[in-house]
Amino acid sequence: MDGTVYLDETWIDGAKEFLARIEQTGRKYCFMTNNSSKNAEVYVDKLHRMGLDIDPTKQLITSGHATIDYLKRNYPGKKIYLFGNKVLMDEFEAGGITLEEEHPDVVVSAFDTSFDYAKLCKFCDFVREGLPYIGTHPDYNCPTKTGFVPDIGSLHAYVNASTGRMPDKIVGKPNKEIIDYTLNVLGAKPENTAVVGDRLYTDVKSGVFNGLYGIFVLSGEAQLVDLPDSDVQPHLIFDSVKEIIPLL
Template sequence: MIHKIDTDEKGILKGINCFALDMDGTVYLGEKWIDGARDFLKAVEDAGKKYVFLTNNSSKNPQAYVEKLERMGHTIGLNQIVTSGEATIDYLKKNFPEKRIYLLGNELLQEEFQEAGIRLDEKAPEVIVVGFDTCLTYAKLCRVCDLVREGLPYISTHPDFNCPTETGFIPDAGAIHAFIHASAFRYPDHVIGKPSGDIMDYLAQQAGVLKHETAMVGDRLYTDVAAGVNNGYTGILVLSGEAGMKDVEESDVVPDLIFSSVKEMIPFL
């Protein structure tokens, strides 16, 4: 299949009223804006449309993202951030109400769970939740593997193997899953983040958007684009992060549109 880049021959973007934007690799890398990303955000607003940031990264809570963007010179509201951590809390409340949770996650994620009323318990949990724990220790890995071997329900916030940064990639939640599987022989029973329908349903609910009028924009085929095309959204790939055209040719996931970066979408809004 021949994939055209940086064009929208069918005028798909004209019918999009909301852009759900991945963050790492899509609008920034680390603390550095991807070229033209802020121009794109302004162009979306100028076109009378809206955007929300949808991230699988559960190492930060929404407030941390608001503060990060503020440091980078861009002000948004908390309602413009949706994280896999939030979607996981929603899932737990619906499917495991009042259960005691062992959470493999850093302090920000733990605080977010507790503030939402989730009961965290390291000694006698009933459910395991694995996030992107940037404070991971060998002792924590030993404990979570013990619990996984016990057969407790095993949930994860998201599947990403790597998180892009300004200097390359760092191991993400999917790499932690691989470690646990190598020792305890189980992968998560359920994963909430992109490409799961759980986070995409949560997004529509929280942002108050219609799926067919919303585009999921990101730099990964197996999470961002798959989340879009498999859940009733338009799926747009940008080549500013993880995926390249070679990945597109080899993937079963077919983006609706492909752009070099979000900046190249501006003329088609």
């Protein structure tokens, strides 16, 4: 979402028209975001303010949703220490996850926009103990209208420098877990689905490496100069989603 259809609360030129054209041609679309600092309600409210109403059960997937599903399937009944903000904590608990501050079975790192140093130290202590360590997504930066702010990938590097550990599993894009979860929600087949995004190592890779089409737009983090050194080669490249409209 960030960097592909909007920046902060400003639509990228042509993005609303692109979404409308998808529906006019009988296709479906779903927003799939790695940003785990916000829950579904935050995104639905934001899009409503921006003039777009969606069905959150079928048109919005976050790395938080996919991580809840992953934890319930792989660590049923386990107590989770979540390095995340209040909105994500509420979403985890609503999704049936038991959160634990002192004696967890599993630790989960998310894009926490509210942490302090004491919380970071506590998280590192749990990681050093060798508890299973799950990350909601790998993004290094989150785009804004004024540039970028550090995202969870930057935190993982920090924690690794202190503890010697990276996450055992990362659920969000480009990994299979969030793609399988999304396709299941949509009832879609990978060969009939395209992932459109502004990041090679998350958005485009999640398509190319999982049997979907990967479409790269230059309206966010990555640019053409990043392609020669990337192991991800998109199927198609556009300046923005606006350029896709005539091809639908």
